[in-house]
Amino acid sequence: MPESTVGRPLRADAQRNRLKVLAAAERVLAKDGSAASMREIARQAGVGLATIYRQFPTKEALYEAVVVERVRRLLDHAHAAAHATDPGDAFFTFFTFAVTETTGEKALVDSLAVAGLDPKAGTAPMHRDLEKATGVLLRRAQAAGAVRAEVGMAEVLALITAMCLAADRQHWDEQLRTRSLTVVFDGLRPQLRP
Amino acid sequence: MPESTVGRPLRADAQRNRLKVLAAAERVLAKDGSAASMREIARQAGVGLATIYRQFPTKEALYEAVVVERVRRLLDHAHAAAHATDPGDAFFTFFTFAVTETTGEKALVDSLAVAGLDPKAGTAPMHRDLEKATGVLLRRAQAAGAVRAEVGMAEVLALITAMCLAADRQHWDEQLRTRSLTVVFDGLRPQLRP
Amino acid sequence: MPESTVGRPLRADAQRNRLKVLAAAERVLAKDGSAASMREIARQAGVGLATIYRQFPTKEALYEAVVVERVRRLLDHAHAAAHATDPGDAFFTFFTFAVTETTGEKALVDSLAVAGLDPKAGTAPMHRDLEKATGVLLRRAQAAGAVRAEVGMAEVLALITAMCLAADRQHWDEQLRTRSLTVVFDGLRPQLRP
Amino acid sequence: MPESTVGRPLRADAQRNRLKVLAAAERVLAKDGSAASMREIARQAGVGLATIYRQFPTKEALYEAVVVERVRRLLDHAHAAAHATDPGDAFFTFFTFAVTETTGEKALVDSLAVAGLDPKAGTAPMHRDLEKATGVLLRRAQAAGAVRAEVGMAEVLALITAMCLAADRQHWDEQLRTRSLTVVFDGLRPQLRP
DNA sequence: TATGAATGAGTATTCATTCAT
DNA sequence: GATGAATGAATACTCATTCAT
Incomplete structure (x- = not known):
């Protein structure tokens, strides 16, 4: 047939x-x-x-296929990082990789920004995977004392998305990206206060 | 005539x-x-x-006029804050206000994201003003020891934009906004390390 | 406004x-x-x-507007005929008029053919009117003994549609139309049988 | 080779x-x-x-082949009927068969409606055959006194087509078909008038 | 030989913008 | 000065038909 x-x-x-x-x-x-x-x-x-x-079959389907392709690469990186020896390094490296990799990829960034909003979207399962993988990295980094315990998944994903969106929309150069991420990373790390 | x-x-x-x-x-x-x-x-x-x-005269002109209107409001707030008694508070309050006020204003957020990229845009002068006003708040907060000295204008603006973009695109609720800003603010504050 | x-x-x-x-x-x-x-x-x-x-607003809307216009003319004729002195004449003249008038009007004929099938169509009310007007003519002609009593509305409308469709699709000339209608009209009239 | x-x-x-x-x-x-x-x-x-x-070779060729196939079946029936004992019965039965058989066959009905209009169409020979066969049935029925003498081939074919078209387009049910054909058949039969 | 991938012309519909009323 | 009717260019999408596999 x-x-x-x-x-x-x-x-x-x-x-x-x-x-x-x-x-x-x-x-x-x-x-x-x-x-x-x-x-x-x-x-x-x-x-x-x-x-x-x-x-x-439609413009949206193509759009989605492009995004899925890219998300898969992020996911690969996250999975690889999950087994790194230094959990803190793994977490921050992945965060940086996500921002670097998506910069200049309007479609991909948009997709990340939309994920979580529209769970019925065809890309949803892939985003769930990405979320799960990020969760693993986060928890391991927290267990190792590299990230504050009271930080939750929600704001980590929110911050990743925020940095991706801005880096893409404003064409951040490497220096600006580094300096901005430094601020965020310092905010995520445990701090000593008198 | x-x-x-x-x-x-x-x-x-x-x-x-x-x-x-x-x-x-x-x-x-x-x-x-x-x-x-x-x-x-x-x-x-x-x-x-x-x-x-x-x-x-064109759709873009209208689009821009709308944005200018909104930016003026931010600017008003920044100017008002410039004379506040606690410079640290003034800075962080303005940052929060910017994110809160622009959320749900796609056009405005886009405009912020585009600012600095296209200096010939009609909105540029207004953005310069906003930049200047933010600069004043930043420097005063740094002088007062509320923000780290090594943080520059560039990344502050970048971070504001990032949070505005993400809050708008992902429809952050109040809690998520608070938690995300907390991380960023902690990253901006001076830290004690052993 | x-x-x-x-x-x-x-x-x-x-x-x-x-x-x-x-x-x-x-x-x-x-x-x-x-x-x-x-x-x-x-x-x-x-x-x-x-x-x-x-x-x-759509192709269908235009299509429909054309048809409504034409049906209105039929309807006018039917209303006028309803008050004619000879009810038999009124009925058969209207039948003939319908066929003559619609010939060459694919859209109109299609519409007639579709009427009754899809009562939710926008043209429906107009068709109901046409049906009602035809009903009046038929009953008056039957009362006057010009049309057999056992003939119903359903088949009269069916026959009108049939003749309209064929006249249109086959480009009947005047002679063919007359000869074909003669047969149908004879079938509608009361008959004497030994 | x-x-x-x-x-x-x-x-x-x-x-x-x-x-x-x-x-x-x-x-x-x-x-x-x-x-x-x-x-x-x-x-x-x-x-x-x-x-x-x-x-x-083309969509039209396929379309035509389908129709030819169907017309052949009608033709078979007409040929068979040509030798029936009661010529009147043969004629009216064939007429009814044509309408029944073609109902629901848009392509076939269209083809019948087009026949005679476009003699260069590839289906023409088949239609000529159908015409000839119908002619035989008609003349035998007239000779037997079952159909009025003054009725011609032209209007008989016209009426068959008309009934086929309408039955198909309006999805006549059996009852409506019977009642409509009854009227036409009565119009074809010899009538006694005072 | 049978398949289905590729194609370009064609379809309905929308939109920013101009101009007669 | 204000209106909304007219426009042509643009968009997503479909289809009969051809040709590489």
Whole structure:
């Protein structure tokens, strides 16, 4: 029974085009945000308009696919960091990585900002994973005394999102990113007060 | 000498319309972001479409006027705070006020995020003012020992923007805002280390 | 409060355009049926595309407006006929008029054919009126002995629709229409059998 | 000498596919009319898109093949009826059969309605046959006194088409069909007038 | 040979902006 | 001075058809 397309691996050329489309979409979405036009994406991918629609039924579906791809990379990093020897280092390194990696990725940042707001979104499961992974890093860092005990997941995620959003929207350079993160990290660390 | 309209004060009804339009635009822009339509703004203002164009030559001009209006309010607060007795309190209160006041104001937050990037934007002078006012608050707080000396204007503005963006995009509730700001503020304060 | 557009009479130019659009739509819909394109209608009306949308929010709305216009004419005729002196004549003349008038009006004929099937359609009330008016003519003709008593509304409407559809789709000439209606009319009249 | 494919009988599996496609097309065309999509037909046939194009060069060709198939069945019935003992019965039964059989077959009905209009259509020969067969039934019924002598082929075909069109478009139920046909048949029968 | 991926022309609809009333 | 009607360019999306696999 032909035309089922479920679970079947993509044909070689289709896979090639899928990648070209995702790459172009990533570029265009990064530049124009969700105002990006499908025609422009097709043009940059060197592909017919309908070719996009064959693999991604709507603009939103494409948008989401781009984001999922990126989140997966963050997730990989978080998982890897979870087994690092120094839990404090692992936590702060991951925080920094998230901000660095997403900067310039409007679509990705938007997605992070939206996560948690709209749990029925198709990207939700991936975000849950990311949340869980971040939770692990946080708790281990707290257990090791590298992060204050009274800090909760909610504000950590909020702060990560905040830094990602601002770094992206304001095109923070490396120095500004470092200085801003330093402030936040100092706020997260245990403090000695007289 | 009719038709000159430059510098001339607006007729009473024109002024009334201008306010109605700005109010409607604020509402609509807050809800729909820059995807807002001029027709919808006109409808909500109870005014003809061309009436908007008489005062604001393009959609962007209107958009900007709305933002300028809002920034002026922040500025007022900053100026007032500049003379407060406790400089540390003045600084942190202003920071909090900025985040609280802009939450839910997509247009305003976007404008803050864009400021500094596009110095030729019409809003620039106002942002310079805001920057200057914030600078005064910061330096006074540092002089009073309420904020660390090595913190610079750049990262303070960056952090304010970051918190505004995230609070708006993620619809932070009061508790989350408080907890997140607490972390940042702790990072800004002088710390005792062994 | 501007932009309400409800109940207010159209501006002179708008009314002119409305008529041009309806006329063009009638022509195009008659030729291409509901496969007609809005662009073609705009072209034939000598009007911008969006001008159509100002008055008719969707293709279907325009389609319907064309039909309503035509049905109104049938209805006028039926009402006029209701007071004719010879009830038999009134009935058969109306039947003939309906077929003649609708021939070449794909949209109108389609609408008649759809009526009764989809009572929630916007055109429904008008069709109810037409049905009622036809009912009056039928009953008066039966009372006068010009139409068999055992004939019901259902089949009369069915036959009218049938003749309209065929006359339109097959481009019946006058002679064919007359000969076909003669057969149907003979079938409707009381008959003497040995 | 491969590639000639002219006149060569179809391979067994090709023949199987042809039937699957025709069946699916009949179903889809009946439901969606000429707005049916080739992709949907392929899907329902459980066949690749290009497989359809191998046997039917265009959508219209497939459309036509479906219709020819159906008309053939009508024709078979007409031929069979031509030898019935009661010519009147044969004629009226065939008329009824035509209406019953075509109801729900948008494509078929359309084809009947178009026949005679476009003699260069590929279906024309088949329609000529149908016309001829109907002519035989009519003349025999007239000779037997079951149908009025002054009725011509033209209006008989017109009436058949009319009833088919309306029955299909309005989804006549059995009762309505019977009552409507009764009127038409009474109009076709010889009548006694004082 | 059968498949389905790719294509470009086509569709309805929306929007910022201009101009006759 | 204010209105809203008109406009054309732009957008997401669909479809019949062709061609590489």
